[in-house]
Amino acid sequence: MVRSLSELKGYQIVGRHSAVKTCLWLKKSLKDEGYCYKQKFYGIASHRCLQMSPALICNLSCIHCWRPLDLMPPFMEWDDPEFIFEESVKAQHRLLSGFHGTEGVNRRKLEEAYRPNQVAISLIGEPTLYPEIDELVDIYRKRGFSTFLVTNGTNPDAVENVEPQQLYLSITAWNAESHRKLQSRDQWERIERTMDIMAEKNSRTVIRLTLMRGINLEPERFVRIVDRVQPDFIEAKAYMHLGHSRLRLERDTMPSHSQVRVFSENLAKLTGYRIRSESEISRVVLLER
Numbered sequence: 001m002v003r004s005l006s007e008l009k010g011y012q013i014v015g016r017h018s019a020v021k022t023c024l025w026l027k028k029s030l031k032d033e034g035y036c037y038k039q040k041f042y043g044i045a046s047h048r049c050l051q052m053s054p055a056l057i058c059n060l061s062c063i064h065c066w067r068p069l070d071l072m073p074p075f076m077e078w079d080d081p082e083f084i085f086e087e088s089v090k091a092q093h094r095l096l097s098g099f100h101g102t103e104g105v106n107r108r109k110l111e112e113a114y115r116p117n118q119v120a121i122s123l124i125g126e127p128t129l130y131p132e133i134d135e136l137v138d139i140y141r142k143r144g145f146s147t148f149l150v151t152n153g154t155n156p157d158a159v160e161n162v163e164p165q166q167l168y169l170s171i172t173a174w175n176a177e178s179h180r181k182l183q184s185r186d187q188w189e190r191i192e193r194t195m196d197i198m199a200e201k202n203s204r205t206v207i208r209l210t211l212m213r214g215i216n217l218e219p220e221r222f223v224r225i226v227d228r229v230q231p232d233f234i235e236a237k238a239y240m241h242l243g244h245s246r247l248r249l250e251r252d253t254m255p256s257h258s259q260v261r262v263f264s265e266n267l268a269k270l271t272g273y274r275i276r277s278e279s280e281i282s283r284v285v286l287l288e289r
Contacts, residue, residue: 012091015079017130020052020091021123030113031104037279038120041233041286042166044146047109050116052088053123054081054130060152061184064172064210064253066243067124081136085143092116122150122168128158137164150208153194154187160197167203169194169229172210174221182215195229205231211263212239213255219267226271230289234273236264238283257283 011019025036029046036046058067096113099105119140121127128151130136137147147164159167169191173179176188198205207229211217226234241254255263257280264285268274273287 011124012095014052014084014087014091016077017056018052018054018079018084018088019056019123020050020088020095022092022095023049023051026051026113027099030099030106030109031102032106032109034281037282037284037286038148040279041235041277044118044148045112047106047113048116049118049120050088050092050145051120051123052091053121053125053127054084054133054136055125055127057129058124058126058152059129059154059185059187060126062152062172063182063184063248064212064239066240066246078131081132081139084136085139088119089116117144118146118148120148120150121164122148126152126154128155128162131158133158134162137162141165151194152183153191154185156190156193156197159194163201164203166206167198167201168206168208168235169198169231170208170210171222171225172212172216174216174225178216178221192228195225198229198231204233205229206233206235207231208235208237210237210239211255211260212249212253213259214253217255217259217263219263219270222267223270226267226273232289233276234264234267234271234287236260236267236285236287240283255283260285 011021013019025046026049028034038044039046093114099110127133127149137149140147148166149164150168150170151159153169173182179188180186209222238255238260239253241251260283264275264287268287273289276286276288278285
């Protein structure tokens with residue numbers, strides 16, 4: 001059990017309720033050992049991506065989540081979005097400082113990494129619980145960042161107000177009953193409102209499907225959601241048996257890439273989308289409208 005922010009290993013805590021963490025693919029990219037599937041799919045430079053969260057709290061308890069579900073920062077007030085922006089960049093710099101003595105690091109990439117130009121607001125917690133998420137996204141955009149925001153869809157008012165470059169709705173359930181079973185909550189009506197808002201969004205939209213063998217690996221279950229949102233992209237991605245999720249799910253819940261590929265081919269036939277790309281190492285397939 002994680003009882004305090006200080007126990008979050010590898011995270012740089014920002015202010016009262018935010019955090020930054022370098023991901024595996026940033027580290028690999030710095031050593032020319034590979035890059036994130038988002039670079040392959042969307043042209044994002046992995047070594048210049050800042051991964052952060054402005055809200056180290058979540059309002060769901062998803063069975064597949066590898067993050068600690070019991071973390072509740074002891075804060076009384078919300079930090080200013082300008083402060084979060086400035087301190088998140090400083091936190092990224094602190095995390096990068098450890099790479100200067102690392103063997104095999106590409107020095108040009110390391111220098112570029114100190115000038116991040118992409119922010120993935122998806123690290124831990126539900127970012128739309130931060131009440132000024134729209135202003136925070138605007139600040140990153142005005143400072144030259146592309147902005148990717150991932151939400152669980154339970155805060156439709158925030159989704160309506162925010163305008164990132166790319167807006168993700170992360171989905172595992174397909175109706176109210178499965179939502180209660182897989183997320184331990186009763187907020188499906190709010191998620192449906194978010195779907196309708198996303199259908200009218202100017203932002204590029206993505207539905208991310210986290211797929212679990214024996215639970216939701218049937219593409220026909222998601223056709224109504226795809227038809228309702230009509231997202232620009234669908235990411236069909238395997239659940240990964242990592243972290244705290246291992247306490248709730250068996251390892252064989254994790255589908256193989258070939259199973260994700262078959263799911264995606266069938267979903268494409270059912271929805272009129274087409275497969276655009278895939279990353280076998282990350283077990284993810286990209287479909288586009």
